[in-house]
Amino acid sequence: MNRILIALCMVFITCVNVAVAEEITIAAASDLNFAFREVAAEYENTTGDHVRLSLGSSGNFYAQIQNGAPFDLFFSADIAYPRKLEEVGLTVPGSLYPYAIGRIVLWVGKDSRLDLSKGMDVLLEPTIKKIAIANPKHAPYGKAAVAAMEHAKIYDRVKDKLVLGENISQAAQLVESGAADIGIIALSLALAPPMQAAGRYWEIPADAYPPIEQGAVILMGGKNQERAKAFLSFVQGVEGQAMMKRYGFVIPADRVKP
DSSP states (O other): OHHHHHHHHHHHHHHHHHHHSOEEEEEEEGGGHHHHHHHHHHHHHHHOOEEEEEEEOHHHHHHHHHTTOOOSEEEESSTHHHHHHHHTTOBOTTOOEEEEEEOEEEEEETTOOOOGGGGGGGGGOTTOOOEEEEOTTTOHHHHHHHHHHHHTTOHHHHGGGEEEESSHHHHHHHHHTTSSSEEEEEHHHHTSHHHHHHEEEEEOOGGGSOOEEEEEEEBTTOSOHHHHHHHHHHHHBHHHHHHHHHTTOBOOTTOOBO
């Protein structure tokens, strides 16, 4: 009898552990690559839950979610995508959250001799054969890169040199690997320790392109809405926001929760 009770207790404890330690699936824009690995690790340490991050282009994730991809949370680099999902009833009502404003930079590898103090005009250097940006058709940071070049009145002169990454992380990889001479990438990537060790950057003035307003939303198709709310609250809190700021994100006013 005692053995049976012990066995039942062990089953109960196992079930409780399974119920407590759950997985949250998050679709996150590639500019969050380094920042969210840190945020997710801290959240996991705090809660015991597991965070499964899928990183990619916001536009591609938007299409996947429309087609039924079972993510719990969507962190987009363009708030327009979660707003569109909200309009068609694919999000938990009231969960839309403008979590950050992104920035873009010129970035070169550490061995490059390009003078970044020239600002956007450095893209006119004849030694530059390829300029990497994210695909502007579906990547918000790619759209911002094109806008910055148009603002500097150099887009028509350099557009034939553009090479497109599927997302902003791939654009950075093109430069890091030597496949491109220079790139326009997210400040959040340039500030990551591996990227700082691999190259240097010049921040493009914020008035040179429309604000990259980024938004998150909890999805109706997810299996773990309560855990998704908990993760979103963590990102909104003082600790989460401090980590985001370290990676160069601007936090919209009055968005930090105690």
